[in-house]
Amino acid sequence: MKKITAIVRPERMEALKEALFAAHVSGMTVSQVQGCGSQHGWTEYYRGTEVLLNMVPKVKFEVVVDDARVDELAGVICDAARTGEVGDGKIFVFPVDEVIRIRTGERGDAAV
Numbered sequence: 196m197k198k199i200t201a202i203v204r205p206e207r208m209e210a211l212k213e214a215l216f217a218a219h220v221s222g223m224t225v226s227q228v229q230g231c232g233s234q235h236g237w238t239e240y241y242r243g244t245e246v247l248l249n250m251v252p253k254v255k256f257e258v259v260v261d262d263a264r265v266d267e268l269a270g271v272i273c274d275a276a277r278t279g280e281v282g283d284g285k286i287f288v289f290p291v292d293e294v295i296r297i298r299t300g301e302r303g304d305a306a307v
């Protein structure tokens with residue numbers, strides 16, 4: 196099993212949620228986060244003072260899936276989240292050692 200973490204623009208959240216439902220993922224976790232990519236921020240003037248803004252609101256999706264679905268779902272995420280502009284986000288893929296459904300005690304694939 197793998198965990199796919201996708202950090203995307205907040206305005207793409209609804210489209211990505213619908214795309215993941217349409218792809219029949221078994222669940223997802225969504226969080227509001229802040230971050231920066233390679234731009235590392237920019238400066239703006241606030242009440243006459245120059246301030247460095249370097250943390251941008253983003254939305255983090257986490258989905259645990261079978262290994263075999265990683266490429267397919269990465270494509271689904273890119274299609275739903277891409278605008279083509281700087282700041283579209285990133286996808287990270289992690290190994291998952293175990294999943295346990297608390298209600299039943301099921302483990303592994305049966306619990307995903």
Ligand SMILES: Nc1ncnc2c1ncn2[C@@H]1O[C@H](COP(=O)(O)OP(=O)(O)OP(=O)(O)O)[C@@H](O)[C@H]1O
Pocket residue numbers: 202203229230231232233234251253280281282283284285
């Ligand atoms: N190396 C990283 N480690 C952890 N989080 C990251 C990393 N790179 C990007 N992120 C997260 O992804 C978000 C979006 O990244 P962003 O799209 O700006 O990346 P980028 O590399 O600058 O790509 P682009 O050139 O398309 O903007 C960031 O705000 C941050 O939350």
